[in-house]
Amino acid sequence: MFYIFHGDDSHAQQETVAKLIGKMGDPAMLDLNTTKLESNVSFSQLQQAASAIPFLANVRLVIVRDLLSNKLEKSYQKQLLEYLPTVPETTRLLFLESKALKANNPLVKLAENEKSGYVKQFSKPQGAALERWIKQKVEGENGRISNQATHMLAANIGSQMEILSREIEKLLLYCNGEEIQSEQVKLLSPYAAEASIFDLVDALGNRNSKKASQLLQEKFREGADPFYLFSMFIRQFRLLIQVKELADDGKRPPAISQELKMHSFVAGKLYQQCQGFSLPQLEQIYRHLLSIDVDVKTGKNDMVTALNLLVASLTVAA
Missing domain, CATH: 1.10.8.60 (Helicase, Ruva Protein; domain 3)
Incomplete structure (x- = not known):
């Protein structure tokens, strides 16, 4: 058998490979009969590894990474097309590709049509x-x-x-x-803290000092690390600057989501939030955040006080 697993969802790909390997018998003996090859492998090296008889086991496993997504020479591709249908029954040849291959790729078509071939694309869900x-x-x-x-x-x-x-x-x-x-x-989940930061930035954008202050104090009461909150502020305003630049160029949330490779919900929220700021204001806020970082690290200020002063200053009507 030969397998082509391709696409950007490496996690699902690894899970599938693990299940497949789990069905191949004694792990210790399989380990002795496993060869791992990289994208620079020559055809003769690949053929030699795949054609070898397994030692004291029923199966030989050969794993090749990111070979097919590279631009193969026509002669190399031709050799593979001729060889793959003849791979010994005792060999399991896996091509693991971190990028998606085109549907009309001759090797993909071969895996789809050949009895001993199998192809599966793994794409991250959105x-x-x-x-x-x-x-x-x-x-x-x-x-x-x-x-x-x-x-x-x-x-x-x-x-x-x-x-x-x-x-x-x-x-x-x-x-x-x-x-x-x-x-x-x-x-x-530390990642869920971002949801609170979204609400807080919403309040800042609307110049709602009371709500912004309440949300910040709520995070402190919950025991949130002030330095972690600060890192979320920096990340949020960095993203806002990126989204604002694209929005000023006429881009809408779907295009922004695709260009910045972020979840569509997040892109939509950032798009809404950036309407409350001009690009110069966002850049000024970002510089202010960097100066806070320096002041806290040099002992001129503490992070809790700095965050309270930041929220107060940002909610002053522009």
Whole structure:
């Protein structure tokens, strides 16, 4: 058999490979019969590895990374097209590609049509598909999750599948059979802190000093680390500057989401928020944040006081 696994969802790809390897017999013997090759492998080296007879085992495993997504010479591609259908029955040849291959790629077409071939594309889910993935992941582990908690995870972590899987595992252990709610996400996931920062920046953009101050004090009462909150401020205003520049160029949220490779919900929120600031104001705020960083690190100010003064200064009507 030869397999072509391609696409940007490396997490799902690795899970599939692990399941496949798990069916190949004794792990210790399989390890002795495994060869890993990189994209610079020559055809003769690949052929030699794939054609070797397994030693004291039923299967030989050959894994080749990012070979097919490189621009193969026509002669190399021709050799592969001729050789792959003849791969020994005792060999499992895996091509793992971190980029998606075109549907009309001759090697993809071969894997689709050849009895001994198999091809699968792994693409990171986005938007509604990502929320469905979260639900399915939780249910697959015999858990339950509310729609609000699902949306919060999708919005704040996005398609970082490995991180998302770890956060789900942590939530399932904590909830121990109970339905995962947004409160547990806020409590256990550092990424959910961004949701509070969104609300706080909304208040800053609207020059709502009372609400902004209340939200900041609420974070302090919850025990949030002031330095972590500050890092979220820096990240948020850096993103706002990027979105504002694109918005001023006439870009809408869908195009901004694609260009900055961020979740569509996040792009939409940032697009709304940047309307409350001019680009010079955002740049001035960012410079102010950098000066706070210097003052705190040199002992001229403490972070809690600096954050309170920052919120107060930003809500003064422009």
